[in-house]
Amino acid sequence: MAATLSFPRPVFAKLSPHPYLLRNLSPADPVANPPARTNGRRPRESRPVHVNASSLSHAHGSALVRSGDTTVICGVRGEILPVSQIPLFRPRENHYGPAAAAAAAAGDGPDGLGLGLGLGRGELKDYDLLVPNIELATGAAPQFLPGVPPTALAQTLSTRVYSLLHGTGMVEGGDLRVWFRPSSAAAAAAGVGGEDVDMGEEGVEEEEEQQVVAYWVLYIDLLFVSFDGNPFDAAWAAVVAALRDTKLPVARWDPDREMVVCSRTETRRLNVRGLPVACSAAVFVEKEHGEAGAGENRHWLLLDPDRLEESLCREVVTMVVDCSEGETRVKSIEKQGGTVLGRELIRGFASVAEERWNEVKKAMK
Amino acid sequence: MTDRRRINGPAGATIPPVYDDESRLDLKTATGRSRPPNAIRKMYLKTGVTPSASGSAYLEIETSGKPGVSGLKLSCSVHGPRSLPRSSPFSPHIVLSTHVKYAPFATKQRRGYLRDPSERDLGTHLEAALRGSIIADRWPKSGVDIIISIIEGDQDRETSRFQGDEVWDMMNALSGCITVASAALADAGIDCVDTVAGGVAALVQNTSDDSTTSIVVDPIPSEHEKILAACCIAYLPTRDEVTNLWFRGDLPASDMELYTRLVEQGIQASANANRVLVECLNGTVG
Numbered sequence: 001m002a003a004t005l006s007f008p009r010p011v012f013a014k015l016s017p018h019p020y021l022l023r024n025l026s027p028a029d030p031v032a033n034p035p036a037r038t039n040g041r042r043p044r045e046s047r048p049v050h051v052n053a054s055s056l057s058h059a060h061g062s063a064l065v066r067s068g069d070t071t072v073i074c075g076v077r078g079e080i081l082p083v084s085q086i087p088l089f090r091p092r093e094n095h096y097g098p099a100a101a102a103a104a105a106a107g108d109g110p111d112g113l114g115l116g117l118g119l120g121r122g123e124l125k126d127y128d129l130l131v132p133n134i135e136l137a138t139g140a141a142p143q144f145l146p147g148v149p150p151t152a153l154a155q156t157l158s159t160r161v162y163s164l165l166h167g168t169g170m171v172e173g174g175d176l177r178v179w180f181r182p183s184s185a186a187a188a189a190a191g192v193g194g195e196d197v198d199m200g201e202e203g204v205e206e207e208e209e210q211q212v213v214a215y216w217v218l219y220i221d222l223l224f225v226s227f228d229g230n231p232f233d234a235a236w237a238a239v240v241a242a243l244r245d246t247k248l249p250v251a252r253w254d255p256d257r258e259m260v261v262c263s264r265t266e267t268r269r270l271n272v273r274g275l276p277v278a279c280s281a282a283v284f285v286e287k288e289h290g291e292a293g294a295g296e297n298r299h300w301l302l303l304d305p306d307r308l309e310e311s312l313c314r315e316v317v318t319m320v321v322d323c324s325e326g327e328t329r330v331k332s333i334e335k336q337g338g339t340v341l342g343r344e345l346i347r348g349f350a351s352v353a354e355e356r357w358n359e360v361k362k363a364m365k
Numbered sequence: 366m367t368d369r370r371r372i373n374g375p376a377g378a379t380i381p382p383v384y385d386d387e388s389r390l391d392l393k394t395a396t397g398r399s400r401p402p403n404a405i406r407k408m409y410l411k412t413g414v415t416p417s418a419s420g421s422a423y424l425e426i427e428t429s430g431k432p433g434v435s436g437l438k439l440s441c442s443v444h445g446p447r448s449l450p451r452s453s454p455f456s457p458h459i460v461l462s463t464h465v466k467y468a469p470f471a472t473k474q475r476r477g478y479l480r481d482p483s484e485r486d487l488g489t490h491l492e493a494a495l496r497g498s499i500i501a502d503r504w505p506k507s508g509v510d511i512i513i514s515i516i517e518g519d520q521d522r523e524t525s526r527f528q529g530d531e532v533w534d535m536m537n538a539l540s541g542c543i544t545v546a547s548a549a550l551a552d553a554g555i556d557c558v559d560t561v562a563g564g565v566a567a568l569v570q571n572t573s574d575d576s577t578t579s580i581v582v583d584p585i586p587s588e589h590e591k592i593l594a595a596c597c598i599a600y601l602p603t604r605d606e607v608t609n610l611w612f613r614g615d616l617p618a619s620d621m622e623l624y625t626r627l628v629e630q631g632i633q634a635s636a637n638a639n640r641v642l643v644e645c646l647n648g649t650v651g
Contacts, residue, residue, distance in 0.1 A: 226416065
């Protein structure tokens, strides 16, 4: 009698992952068992997202995002950067008039233009006020062990988050300014007591009335607790959720101590514009890399790939969309590797991203 | 030389926020302990939080009920046993490598990404505590990595007067690390003679006058006027063995009785933590 050699599913997945995924996606009888991925999802099905905001007490804003087996924690912490510490700091004259100050106080500076190309953006970039960093080496997956410098993936992810933060203009530079405003009472007292003060000195005081003395620097630190593919989507969702959760203490300049002091009781919510959501998919092609053969080369678009799928796909597309203003705005498209995705596919992908946006929006409340 | 592989932020030094009403808080006295002296805080332990690792566990110790005081949150993952790299010398038993790292947002001051000496110290103590519990010669020529991320440290956010208390916080962190690592090792299926848990006992002073001292377990620095000495114990209950003992403080050498009592209380705290650990592991198996 012939001994039948049979393995359970995980063994096949480990031994020959590519044919295994291919068989799952193209079953012999599509009616009886519809095409599915090895993780049981349909090709265009993403993992549900769970967001838990303000779970950390030392950070000014924090969020934990879990998407399947990928878990990431983000903490936002504000620190003060006095303007004296900024090399080549030059206050912009047109920007520092009382009118601009009032507008900034109202949270709607001249940088609140639709295109997000105002002066506040320049401040963010020039003084480097947003500092995102991603730590993968937490044992989140067997290939990420600590004790080594950040891997190429960790560096790429940090840089992508950094450029997207500046590109989307979610945080306004005006929100991070710390102003020196002499209180009206003090000004009145100075006016009464300063009868015999000559005009020149008063003029100086007038000039010093409103000025930026410091900036908040937001340290955005991300820590992967568990890693199972699609790190960028999870990391970006955690950044957005943590920024929306961020409450900075109200800061003012203390002229006596010559430093910025913060109020322990008063906090101000950070003004976050829009809700950009990242949506990634990997392209799985029928033929393995380097495999020759005739016949059409079928391909599948796998939304929200996990670790196994990421290792089998070379082409990845990431689209960042924002539908919070009613219409869908594409904030960024990134595609790397492979040649499958053309104009039509990417255009169709926008609607997939829109669906994803709705899911994430629901999770963030 | 800045680290060019990370995003470093502005060139100028940034200052953590300074609060203006600190003088008011300085007047606030220690709140006092809300638990009996021999009771540890409630803890929550869960295994299997990192599915891609061989074993993992998450530990959370409850906050002391006061807003602004955080509990300890630890996440541990175990990778291995796996073969050592070819370059490493022959080892007749398993090689443990422990790695403890505070997250940048875990404490009052922002932590950097490079490990500082206190984190290395924690790692060494953790390794000593675990080495006694693992049956090391079952895996010759192999290694196991134990990685702990301290997601949130056990530190009082509000007070500024307890500045020198990092030492005592480290004790509490170490005891949590030992417990969570033991759970993760069991989750990874690495043979151990027993589960090992950490416990801390401290000699504290509750009022300003010197005379009244008492021994408590699982101390929170902000609940007491002053901590004179503390010891962290890693203890195997079924074998009645101590695998690691870390003592710090300032005690007269003449009073041996005090040392013994401190260690006994530490063992008691460890045994209590072990009960939680065993219950969690039983829940996973059953």
